[in-house]
Amino acid sequence: MDRTLRVGVLALLWGSTFLWIELALDALTPVQVTLSRCLLGSAALLVTCWATGKRLPRGRAVWGHIVVAAFFCNALPFAMFSVGQQTIDSGVAGVLNATTPLWTLLIRAERGLPPVRLLGVGLGFAGVVLIFAPWQSTGTIGWGALAIVVAAASYAVGFAYMGRNLVGRGIPTISLSAAQLLAATGLTALTLPAGGLTPLHLGPARLIGVLILGVAATGVTFHLTYRIIAAEGATNAATVGYLLPVVSVALGVVVLGEDFSFRIAAGMAIVLIGVALTRWAKRPPAAGSTLAPASGTG
Numbered sequence: 001m002d003r004t005l006r007v008g009v010l011a012l013l014w015g016s017t018f019l020w021i022e023l024a025l026d027a028l029t030p031v032q033v034t035l036s037r038c039l040l041g042s043a044a045l046l047v048t049c050w051a052t053g054k055r056l057p058r059g060r061a062v063w064g065h066i067v068v069a070a071f072f073c074n075a076l077p078f079a080m081f082s083v084g085q086q087t088i089d090s091g092v093a094g095v096l097n098a099t100t101p102l103w104t105l106l107i108r109a110e111r112g113l114p115p116v117r118l119l120g121v122g123l124g125f126a127g128v129v130l131i132f133a134p135w136q137s138t139g140t141i142g143w144g145a146l147a148i149v150v151a152a153a154s155y156a157v158g159f160a161y162m163g164r165n166l167v168g169r170g171i172p173t174i175s176l177s178a179a180q181l182l183a184a185t186g187l188t189a190l191t192l193p194a195g196g197l198t199p200l201h202l203g204p205a206r207l208i209g210v211l212i213l214g215v216a217a218t219g220v221t222f223h224l225t226y227r228i229i230a231a232e233g234a235t236n237a238a239t240v241g242y243l244l245p246v247v248s249v250a251l252g253v254v255v256l257g258e259d260f261s262f263r264i265a266a267g268m269a270i271v272l273i274g275v276a277l278t279r280w281a282k283r284p285p286a287a288g289s290t291l292a293p294a295s296g297t298g
Contacts, residue, residue: 010213010224013085013217015247018090019255020213021081028204030082031188033213037078038185040214045178045223056182065165066176067183074157074184074222078192078237087144094248096148098128098271100241102235103156120277124242125269130263131245151243159225159234164235165166166290167230177223 041268043281049056057063085093101121202210228237246268 006224006228007240008242010221010228011247013221013224014240014250015094015244016251017221018081018085018244018248019251020209020217020277021085021093021208022090023206024213025082025085027202028200028210029195030079030086030199030201031191031194032198033082033114033210034075034194035188035196036080036210037187037214037218038150038181041219042181042185042209043180044215044219045076045174045181046158048223048285049174050173056179057171062107062166063167063179063183065161066179067187069158069162069166070180070183071158071187071274072092072154072161074181074258075187077151077154077158078184079188079216081145084144084147084151088144088148089252091146091245091248091252092145094126094160095131095245096145097152097155097240098124098245099149100152100155100159101125102155104159107160110268113134116277120274122274123277124274125265126269126276127272128242128245130267130270133263143205155241159229159237162226163229163234163237167226173226173230177219177226181219181222185217202275240275242271246271 021033022034028036048054057066081093081097088096102125105118105121161179162176167173223242225237228240249264249268
């Protein structure tokens with residue numbers, strides 16, 4: 001898949017995640033939402049591994065890194081999104097998640113970014129602020145928003161850790177992503193006593209939503225994220241987050257009938273310009289920063 005197309009598909013799927021989480025929370029607890037998306041996502045990727053003849057990674061050291069990455073990039077942020085969206089809507093969650101690139105730069109996932117890409121990150125954040133318009137808020141942001149910000153920061157840590165410790169080892173990205181979601185399923189299962197043992201009341205519509213959340217918005221999305229990290233680094237993967245407010249706002253307009261103002265349109269345009277700049281004039285990847293062609297796809 002072409003890299004630009006991959007980023008576009010990832011943004012659409014990732015941006016829709018917040019809508020599916022909100023729908024799932026109508027029938028499931030936050031723990032159940034988190035576990036179901038990890039379980040379904042890992043199942044989908046494991047089936048893909050089997051169908052393509054790929055095996056899960058081997059070795060205690062590799063699995064140790066996978067477990068750490070699963071905590072920061074899957075179990076923790078997925079839980080925070082489910083908790084946060086109990087009190088804030090999906091559009092706000094998408095906007096706040098767009099702070100991931102800033103957290104990525106803060107922890108210096110990649111050093112020596114060219115000025116044009118730094119400008120792109122700054123413009124992307126400015127566009128997010130314009131869409132969010134915090135000066136129009138009449139109350140405090142609250143704990144729900146804080147949970148989403150924690151999730152965004154956790155994503156940044158996870159992306160950086162994956163880029164440094166898992167990619168570039170000759171392991172297919174489909175194997176890594178399947179193993180990591182499998183580990184996240186195990187980690188999340190440990191939290192079942194904290195609200196995950198209540199009876200399920202899933203109707204057909206909610207069941208379909210949960211399946212989409214787990215298979216497409218989690219399994220497919222996470223694999224595409226892994227491929228971008230492997231091909232272009234953690235910062236480029238994180239900058240996809242700047243497209244999420246565009247998707248979440250668009251879904252709000254189309255699906256929920258929310259207002260679409262000139263301010264929102266301008267913010268979305270600035271976000272798109274910022275993302276374009278972050279993907280401009282990329283340096284050649286350093287040795288060992290990408291996967292070998294034979295094993296880096298699939």
